[in-house]
Amino acid sequence: MDEGIGRMSPLFDLSAHRIPGHDACYYIPDFLTEKEEEYLIRKIEEYPQQRWKQLTNRRLQLWGGELTSKNVLISQAMPPFVNAYPDIIDRLKGTGAFTASPHGKPNHIIMNEYLPGQGIMPHEDGPAYFPVVATISLGSHCIFHYYQYKKDDAPERAEGRSIDSTPVLSVLLEPRSVVISEGALYRAHLHAIREIEEDVVTAGNAPAPPMLTDLGVPVANWDKVTGADTVRVMSEGGALKRATRYSLTCRDVEKVSQLKAFIKR
């Protein structure tokens, strides 16, 4: 039986999953099993409709609590399907990625839903979180791009800085995988998912890796993917059609209030 990554030991070697040339980004395929993925998607779909927050181009839910305007987490219990089965929080702790974070593990998850053609504009995740984010993908692949600000812009100008349109790093996120970004990639870069329905790849192999055809940039983790379709498209080229994707973006909020607030259960 496929056990996936399973319970990770303290000896888990995160550095083995580092994306070459990018010391602040790690890609771990098959972090969850297919059975766990199916279970999670079912739980997400069964969740009460009022838990969803509707944005203009996607829906999301907040798990673990809500952030105040002062970046304090008003903490609430995580759903059992991230704490017990599957034991996502413990498994992320086991990667060692959160060892230096204030609580040693994620305490907040933004769960996003994307239909084919939906995405997220380039943005930074901001100062509420310790600079590590672990993102689990369910249901579909996507291509996750990291961007930098144009060099000539004054760094002190918070608003309206222009973004270099060529990503510095593009990672193919397979369903059931986790991508972890930290450090400068978190603090000084932006990230985005383009609003397209399929991702077209031009075949490649070492030393010339597969490329995203329209952007002309390499798929940075092309030799770490494991899905039959993705492996084939890397070596033969072709299109990967997007389906509905759920992302669990797991972070550690530094400031937490245990105040159970005025929330009536």
Ligand SMILES: O=C(O)CCC(=O)C(=O)O
């Ligand atoms: O869905 C994703 O993979 C990224 C979402 C994201 O960047 C965010 O919620 O801040």
Ligand SMILES: [Fe+2]
């Ligand atoms: Fe983000």
